[in-house]
Amino acid sequence: MKSKRQIGVEVDSWIAEEDLPVHTHLKVIKKNDPDYGLSEDEIQDRNEFIRWYLKKDFGMLTMIPKQDEESGFFIGDYGVDDEEYSAVNTMDFHRQMRPFNKYWYAMKMIMERVRNFAIDHSSISDEAGRLEIQKRYEALVYREFAEDVLLLAERYKSAKDEEKRRWLKQKIGKLNYRILECRKIWAQFAPPENWEP
Numbered sequence: 001m002k003s004k005r006q007i008g009v010e011v012d013s014w015i016a017e018e019d020l021p022v023h024t025h026l027k028v029i030k031k032n033d034p035d036y037g038l039s040e041d042e043i044q045d046r047n048e049f050i051r052w053y054l055k056k057d058f059g060m061l062t063m064i065p066k067q068d069e070e071s072g073f074f075i076g077d078y079g080v081d082d083e084e085y086s087a088v089n090t091m092d093f094h095r096q097m098r099p100f101n102k103y104w105y106a107m108k109m110i111m112e113r114v115r116n117f118a119i120d121h122s123s124i125s126d127e128a129g130r131l132e133i134q135k136r137y138e139a140l141v142y143r144e145f146a147e148d149v150l151l152l153a154e155r156y157k158s159a160k161d162e163e164k165r166r167w168l169k170q171k172i173g174k175l176n177y178r179i180l181e182c183r184k185i186w187a188q189f190a191p192p193e194n195w196e197p
Contacts, residue, residue: 107178110144114182118189141182149175 002010030036035043055062117137124130149172156168 110140110178111181111185113140114185115189118186121186121190137182137186141179145175145179145182149179 038046114137117133117140121130121133121137124133152168152172152175156165156172159165159168
């Protein structure tokens with residue numbers, strides 16, 4: 001009778017070495033790997049050559065001397081969570097920022113409200129609703145412009161100085177222009193032909 005060892009050797013002789021599964025301690029060799037057949041020193045030398053070759057194109061840039069931080073231009077090392085981290089805090093933002101014109105913005109908002117009133121007026125089919133919108137439009141124009149025109153007109157009548165009268169006349173003209181602008185927007189978006197049901 002054969003021992004287990006002899007049986008194992010005989011069975012192993014029947015199976016070719018190439019047909020055996022790969023053991024876990026074996027390493028797969030890829031012949032298309034760039035590091036195939038190179039030692040660690042050769043790999044390190046090759047990587048150093050590649051690094052040198054790529055830096056060669058930036059040789060002129062590396063010759064520029066590094067500026068001191070005392071130059072007056074300082075960019076802080078801020079993170080996203082820091083309070084100072086913002087696009088508003090950059091010099092480019094402050095250089096391109098124009099002063100905010102509050103008067104222009106206020107006039108734009110008033111004209112937008114007049115336009116919205118006119119659109120509402122032209123889209124409402126109820127006569128009472130249209131009258132209510134028109135009253136709101138007239139109250140807005142009176143409150144923002146016409147009331148000041150009446151006050152300035154009284155001051156114009158009582159003014160004795162020619163310079164002050166000229167200044168008051170210009171102010172009245174600007175306010176009248178705004179009233180005409182409101183009427184133009186009202187006529188454009190709430191034309192009289194839309195008033196009839």
